[in-house]
Structure formats: structure tokens, C-alpha cells
Amino acid sequence: MYVKSKWNLAALAIMALTVVAHAFGGGPEIWEPVFASGLNETVRISMGLVWHGLTGLFIVMTALGAVAYFKPDLSAGINLSMVLTNLTFGLLALIYGYVSTGNVWVLPQWILFLPMAIFTFLALKTALKHTLKKGH
Amino acid sequence: MQYWGLITACLLFITGCIHYFAGGKLVWAPMLDQWQNVKQRKLVKGTLGLIWHGVSVWFVAMTILAIYACFTPQIAQGIYLTLTVMNLAFAVTATLYGKLVYGRFGASPQWLFFWPITISAFLAFISA
Incomplete structure (x- = not known):
């Protein structure tokens, strides 16, 4: 019997929080x-596309968390993709924040993405x- | 062999290179130039850099995933579904953004990259 992972719900909740933080x-x-x-x-159009595209991406990632929870056959593939995506943004926030400002707290986005990487x-x-x- | 998966990987890699090399020169470099002369909080400058470079690394991650899925059929469907909807989000945004904000589709032509990726990832999903 397939055991649904509550970690997907935890990641989904943080991703929903990320959407709110990013957009509002x-x-x-x-x-x-x-x-x-x-x-x-x-420059403005391209940066605008990146900004709003990421809003859309985070909404989609929230929905994918729900799909991974309810669809056992898709869960492994979705979660692997989410681990890699969350790690990408989490590690980059940590490294780029440190390299560009000398302080990991100036860009605290890794606090959201790294736990999501662990949960997924x-x-x-x-x-x-x-x-x-x-x-x- | 998952041919649509390989095509998706190629499209992702090409788009990532265009974002990094052409976008870096035409978009990110002017952005850095202007922003360095403006008094702005480190959080604002840093976040813009993070999202720009984040998208570059994200393309590398998606390319790796698309190739990996070709050799792991047990989990390929989930990976290609993820790639489909993630790129669909950008395809829809790129299509609507130029039209709604600047009045023309050509204002944000990036949809020309994202729709083919979305379609090939979807074909990989249904054939996995």
C-alpha cells in the first residue's frame, strides 16, 4: 500500500508562503x-518576464506538491525534480548572497528553499x- | 530511448545558453551598470541577481533532469510532467506579458523558446 508523504504537504505549505512573499x-x-x-x-521587459515567470513557476511548484502527494506513480519523478529545483535556488541564494554581499543574511531566500529541498x-x-x- | 526527452534536453540547454550568454550581455550587464550607480538596498540588488542567475542554473538542472529521465523510465513520467508545467508557466507569462503590458507579442519573444520546450516535454510525458 502506498503511504502518502506528509513531507510533500510541508514543502507545499512553504512554497505557498514563497508565492505570497515573492508576489506581495x-x-x-x-x-x-x-x-x-x-x-x-x-532590459525591463526581460527582467519583468523573469520576475513574473518565477511567480508562475512557484504557483506551479505548489500545485506539483499536491500532485506528488495524491499520485503515487508520479511522485518520485516530481519530487526528484523539486529537490533539484529547490536546491538550485537555495544554494545559489546562500552562495550568491555571501559572494556579492559578504553576508548570508542579506539574501535570506535560502531559508525557504533549502528546507523545501530537504522536505522534497x-x-x-x-x-x-x-x-x-x-x-x- | 526517449527521443522527445532528448529533444527537450537539447532545447533546454540551447535556451539556457541564450539566457546566459545573449541575455547576460543584453540584459544583465546593462542592469548591473545602471544599478551600481543607484543608491539601492543590497536586498534589492542581490535578489535581482539571484533571480537572473537562478534561471541560468535552473536551465542546467532541467537539462540534467530531462537526460536522466531518458535512462530511468520508472520515474520519467513524473519528471517530464514537472518540466512540462514548469515551462508552461513561463510560456504563458512570456506570451501574455508582452501583449498585456507593452501591447505587442513581440515585446517578450521568449515565448518562442518556451512553447517548443513545453510541447516536447509534454510529448515526452505521454510517450514515457
Whole structure:
């Protein structure tokens, strides 16, 4: 019998929090100064796409957390992809924050992404047991 | 062999290179130039750098995932589904953003990259 992993729900909850922080906290503080700046249109449009695209990506990742929880056959693949994506952003926030500012606390985004990487890794372990059992 | 998976990996790698090399020169370099002369909080500058470079590394991660899925059919469906919907988010944003904010689809032509990735990842998903 497939055991749903509660770690997926934990990751989903933090990702939903990330969506709120990115859209409502980061939007006015970080994105709006760029939008209102004198930078040329190509730069503003491309940065705008990256900013809003990431909002969409985080919403999709929240939904994928729910799919991984309810669909055992897809869970391992989704969780592996989420581990790698969360690690990418979490480690980069830690390293880039330290390298560019000399302080890991200036860019605290890793505090959200690294726990999500750990939670999805724990969910991946559960999902792999199901996949391996099914394979035998 | 998952041919659609390999095609997805190639498209992801090419788009990642365009983002890093062409985007780095045309978008990120001017951004850095202007921002260095403006009094702005480190959090704002750092976060913009993080999202820009984060997307570069994310493309590398997605390329690795697409190739890995070709050789692990047990979990390939989940990986390709993830790649499909993640890139769909950017495809929809790129398509609508240029039109809604700047009045023309050509304002954000990145949708030309994201739709083919989304479609090939979806074909890999249904054939996995």
C-alpha cells in the first residue's frame, strides 16, 4: 500500500508562503523600482518576464506538491525534480548572497528553499520505496 | 530511448545558453551598470541577481533532469510532467506579458523558446 508523504504537504505549505512573499513582498520592494527605472525597454521587459515567470513557476511548484502527494506513480519523478529545483535556488541564494554581499543574511531566500529541498528529498525517499516495490 | 526527452534536453540547454550568454550581455550587464550607480538596498540588488542567475542554473538542472529521465523510465513520467508545467508557466507569462503590458507579442519573444520546450516535454510525458 502506498503511504502518502506528509513531507510533500510541508514543502507545499512553504512554497505557498514563497508565492505570497515573492508576489506581495518582493513585488513592491524589488520589482517596481526596476519597472519604474530609466533602464531600456529590453532590459525591463526581460527582467519583468523573469520576475513574473518565477511567480508562475512557484504557483506551479505548489500545485506539483499536491500532485506528488495524491499520485503515487508520479511522485518520485516530481519530487526528484523539486529537490533539484529547490536546491538550485537555495544554494545559489546562500552562495550568491555571501559572494556579492559578504553576508548570508542579506539574501535570506535560502531559508525557504533549502528546507523545501530537504522536505522534497524526504518525500522522494518514500516515493522511491513505492516505485521500487512496484518494479519487482 | 526517449527521443522527445532528448529533444527537450537539447532545447533546454540551447535556451539556457541564450539566457546566459545573449541575455547576460543584453540584459544583465546593462542592469548591473545602471544599478551600481543607484543608491539601492543590497536586498534589492542581490535578489535581482539571484533571480537572473537562478534561471541560468535552473536551465542546467532541467537539462540534467530531462537526460536522466531518458535512462530511468520508472520515474520519467513524473519528471517530464514537472518540466512540462514548469515551462508552461513561463510560456504563458512570456506570451501574455508582452501583449498585456507593452501591447505587442513581440515585446517578450521568449515565448518562442518556451512553447517548443513545453510541447516536447509534454510529448515526452505521454510517450514515457
